[in-house]
Amino acid sequence: DGGITQSPKYLFRKEGQNVTLSCEQNLNHDAMYWYRQDPGQGLRLIYYSQIVNDFQKGDIAEGYSVSREKKESFPLTVTSAQKNPTAFYLCASSILGTGGAEAFFGQGTRLTVV
Amino acid sequence: AQTVTQSQPEMSVQEAETVTLSCTYDTSESDYYLFWYKQPPSRQMILVIRQEAYKQQNATENRFSVNFQKAAKSFSLKISDSQLGDAAMYFCAYRINRDDKIIFGKGTRLHILP
Numbered sequence: 476d477g478g479i480t481q482s483p484k485y486l487f488r489k490e491g492q493n494v495t496l497s498c499e500q501n502l503n504h505d506a507m508y509w510y511r512q513d514p515g516q517g518l519r520l521i522y523y524s525q526i527v528n529d530f531q532k533g534d535i536a537e538g539y540s541v542s543r544e545k546k547e548s549f550p551l552t553v554t555s556a557q558k559n560p561t562a563f564y565l566c567a568s569s570i571l572g573t574g575g576a577e578a579f580f581g582q583g584t585r586l587t588v589v
Numbered sequence: 590a591q592t593v594t595q596s597q598p599e600m601s602v603q604e605a606e607t608v609t610l611s612c613t614y615d616t617s618e619s620d621y622y623l624f625w626y627k628q629p630p631s632r633q634m635i636l637v638i639r640q641e642a643y644k645q646q647n648a649t650e651n652r653f654s655v656n657f658q659k660a661a662k663s664f665s666l667k668i669s670d671s672q673l674g675d676a677a678m679y680f681c682a683y684r685i686n687r688d689d690k691i692i693f694g695k696g697t698r699l700h701i702l703p
Contacts, residue, residue: 506689508691510693515598516695517680517695518682518693518696519693520693523689523690523691525689563632565634567634567691569689569691576684577624577636577639578684578691580633580634582633583632
């Protein structure tokens with residue numbers, strides 16, 4: 476079945492440690508996105524990518540990094556520079572260039588930093 | 590700045606009644622699409638309906654319809670014959686065709702009263 480897989484579902488890390496969230500899709504989509512969801516804040520765009528080896532900052536990129544070495548994969552690293560990393564993270568993918576293409580979402584990763 | 594505003598953090602509606610969720614957006618782009626997504630307690634994001642900005646006709650999907658007022662940059666969602674399964678967070682979003690960026694609002698939590 477085609478879809479987007481985020482892993483793990485729950486992640487616990489100690490403060491000061493970097494952590495990488497996985498996102499893999501087999502939908503052959505060019506565009507991939509990372510969002511952060513906090514209560515009352517909706518979905519805020521962290522990074523997005525339209526093509527391999529290229530990505531753009533979203534509205535809250537500080538303290539995060541991404542890579543896009545393969546079309547299928549768009550991992551997000553939450554660095555120790557991120558002041559408040561505890562949140563729910565959603566990855567999405569979409570077709571490029573057809574305008575109006577919906578984004579398909581993974582199940583999300585709940586990150587808790589203690 | 591590109592923003593999406595959902596002014597109703599929470600709403601309640603009696604089962605079988607009609608409810609309207611409001612959304613306004615701010616963009617200088619002329620080529621974009623608008624979306625409503627639903628996020629049930631499972632947190633899986635589900636597309637409800639989409640609207641092409643260059644089309645004046647309002648989109649409809651079964652019990653869901655929109656009122657798109659382009660000049661006012663307004664994009665409200667009407668749910669008719671509300672059902673218990675409609676209880677969820679609803680997010681308004683738009684996609685800029687020029688760079689595939691997708692921006693979301695803060696969401697409206699909808700409660701369905703039996």
